[in-house]
Amino acid sequence: MRFKNKSRKPTTLRCNAGRRCSFSVLVWSLVGCLLLLNLYSFISQKDARRGGTHFHINQHPHIRELEEVEEENIQLPPPRKRSPRAAKRKPKRPTTLIEEFLDESSQLRNVFFPGQRTAIDPRKSSENDTYYYYPGRMWLDTEGNPIQAHGGGILYDQRTKMYYWYGEYKDGPTYHAHKKGAARVDVIGVGCYSSKDLWMWKNEGIVLAAEENDETHDLYKLNILERPKVIYNEKTGKYVMWMHIDDTNYTKASAGVATSDFPTGPFDYLYSKRPHGYDSRDMTVFKDEDGIAYLVYSSEDNSELHIGPLNEEYIDVTQAMRRVLVGQHREAPALFKHGGTYYMITSGCTGWAPNEARAHAAESILGPWETIGNPCIGGNKVFRDTTFFGQSTFVLPLPELPGSFIFMADRWNPADLRDSRYVWLPLRVAGPVDHPLEYNFGFPLWSRVSVYWHKRWRLPYRWQGKK
Ligand SMILES: *[C@@H]1O[C@H](CO)[C@@H](O)[C@H](O)[C@H]1NC(C)=O
Ligand SMILES: *[C@@H]1O[C@H](CO)[C@@H](O)[C@H](O)[C@H]1NC(C)=O
Numbered sequence: 001m002r003f004k005n006k007s008r009k010p011t012t013l014r015c016n017a018g019r020r021c022s023f024s025v026l027v028w029s030l031v032g033c034l035l036l037l038n039l040y041s042f043i044s045q046k047d048a049r050r051g052g053t054h055f056h057i058n059q060h061p062h063i064r065e066l067e068e069v070e071e072e073n074i075q076l077p078p079p080r081k082r083s084p085r086a087a088k089r090k091p092k093r094p095t096t097l098i099e100e101f102l103d104e105s106s107q108l109r110n111v112f113f114p115g116q117r118t119a120i121d122p123r124k125s126s127e128n129d130t131y132y133y134y135p136g137r138m139w140l141d142t143e144g145n146p147i148q149a150h151g152g153g154i155l156y157d158q159r160t161k162m163y164y165w166y167g168e169y170k171d172g173p174t175y176h177a178h179k180k181g182a183a184r185v186d187v188i189g190v191g192c193y194s195s196k197d198l199w200m201w202k203n204e205g206i207v208l209a210a211e212e213n214d215e216t217h218d219l220y221k222l223n224i225l226e227r228p229k230v231i232y233n234e235k236t237g238k239y240v241m242w243m244h245i246d247d248t249n250y251t252k253a254s255a256g257v258a259t260s261d262f263p264t265g266p267f268d269y270l271y272s273k274r275p276h277g278y279d280s281r282d283m284t285v286f287k288d289e290d291g292i293a294y295l296v297y298s299s300e301d302n303s304e305l306h307i308g309p310l311n312e313e314y315i316d317v318t319q320a321m322r323r324v325l326v327g328q329h330r331e332a333p334a335l336f337k338h339g340g341t342y343y344m345i346t347s348g349c350t351g352w353a354p355n356e357a358r359a360h361a362a363e364s365i366l367g368p369w370e371t372i373g374n375p376c377i378g379g380n381k382v383f384r385d386t387t388f389f390g391q392s393t394f395v396l397p398l399p400e401l402p403g404s405f406i407f408m409a410d411r412w413n414p415a416d417l418r419d420s421r422y423v424w425l426p427l428r429v430a431g432p433v434d435h436p437l438e439y440n441f442g443f444p445l446w447s448r449v450s451v452y453w454h455k456r457w458r459l460p461y462r463w464q465g466k467k
Pocket of ligand 1: 126
C-alpha cells in the first residue's frame with residue numbers, strides 16, 4: 001500500500017508538453033521521490049517506535065484470533081400484536097433494530113439481553129467456557145450475583161498484583177423522577193470487584209456508599225453518581241477516585257473526588273466542583289507514563305471535551321485546560337496510549353440509546369485531537385453504527401500484548417438499568433486508518449483503532465492468569 005503510493009506520486013508529475021520539459025520533469029521527479037522517501041522513512045521509524053508494523057503482528061496466531069470478527073444476521077420479527085400498554089407508549093411497531101432494542105416488549109429482547117440461563121458463571125464453567133467473554137450476556141461474580149459495575153473502569157494494582165473493577169452499583173428499581181426525567185436508579189454507591197485473570201470477579205463490596213438522609217450531600221441517594229474511575233498516586237500512596245456528580249436533572253454537572261488507602265476502600269468523599277469553572281458530565285481520568293494524571297470531561301452542554309492535568313495529589317485540577325473536539329458533541333470518553341500516541345474512544349450524546357463510536361488520536365494529550373473514524377468492525381451495519389448496542393466506558397491495556405486492549409462498553413437497559421450488560425471486546429491499534437488526511441500524502445499519521453465483534457472470545461491462552 002505504501003509502496004503503491006510512493007510510485008504513484010511521481011507519475012502525477014508527468015509532463016504532456018513533449019520533450020522540452022523532460023529535464024525539469026526529471027529533476028522534479030527526483031525531488032518528489034526524495035521527499036517521499038524521507039517521509040516514508042520518517043513514518044516507518046514512527047511505526048517501529050509504536051511497536052512494529054501491523055504486518056508482523058498480524059501473523060501472530062493469538063492476534064489473528066482476536067481479529068477474526070463474527071457476523072451478525074438478526075432478522076426483524078414479523079408484525080405482531082402489541083400489548084395495549086406498549087402500543088400506548090409507542091403506537092407504531094418498531095421498524096428498525098435500534099427501535100427493537102429500545103422496546104422492552106420486543107420479541108428480540110432476548111437477543112440483546114439474554115436471560116439468566118446463558119449467564120457467564122465462573123462457579124460452574126466447563127472447560128469449554130472458562131475465560132470466555134460473551135458480550136451482552138449476564139455476567140456473574142464468584143458468589144453467583146450479577147456484577148454491578150456499570151460505567152466502570154479498571155485499575156491494575158502493582159502492590160496486590162490484582163485488577164480492580166469499579167463501577168456504578170445499580171441494583172435498585174428503575175424509575176423516572178418526573179415526566180421528562182431520564183430513567184434512573186437511586187445512588188447506592190460505587191461497586192468494586194477484584195480479579196487476577198480479568199474473568200473471574202470477586203465482589204469487594206461498595207467502596208463508596210450513597211448518603212441516605214442528608215439531602216445536601218453530593219452522594220445523597222436522589223442525586224447522580226456516574227462513571228467512577230480510580231487511579232493510584234505513588235507520591236501520596238492513595239487510591240484516588242473521580243466521578244461524575246450531579247442532581248436528578250443533570251444541572252449540577254460537577255466532578256467529585258474520593259480517596260482511600262486501599263484499592264478495596266472504603267473511600268473518603270472529599271468534594272465536588274465544576275472543574276475550571278465549567279459544567280462537567282461524562283468524564284474519565286487518565287494517568288500517563290510520567291505520572292501526570294488528567295481529567296477528561298464533556299463540557300459546554302456536552303458539545304466539547306475538556307482535558308486538563310490534575311495536581312500532584314490527583315485530588316484537584318490545575319489551571320491548565322484545553323478544549324478539544326469542539327462542536328463534536330461527544331461523551332463517554334475512554335482514553336488510552338500506545339507507542340507515544342494518545343487515543344480516545346467516545347460516543348455521541350443520545351441518552352441511554354446506543355450510537356456510533358468514534359476514535360480520536362493525538363500526539364499530545366492536550367491536543368490537537370483528530371477524529372479518525374468508527375473503530376467498530378464486524379457484527380453487521382447496525383451493530384457497527386451502535387457500538388454493538390453499547391457505549392464506551394474504558395479501554396484497558398493488556399501489558400503482555402503491546403497494541404492490544406480490552407474495549408469496555410455498557411449495554412444500557414433503560415427499562416431496568418440494574419440489568420444493563422457489559423460488552424467487552426478486543427481492541428487493536430494497528431494498520432492504516434480508513435480515511436488518511438489530505439495533507440499527509442496518503443500516509444497514515446495514526447494507526448487504526450479497531451474494535452472487533454465477537455459473540456464469544458477470550459484473551460490469548462498464553463496470557464491467561466499466568467502472570
Ligand atoms: C465441549 O465442547 C465440545 C465440542 O463443542 C462438546 O462435544 C462437549 O460436550 C463440550 N463439553 C462440555 C463439558 O460442555
Ligand atoms: C427537576 O426538574 C423537574 C421538572 O422541571 C422539577 O419539577 C424538579 O423540581 C427538578 N428537580 C431538581 C432536583 O432540580
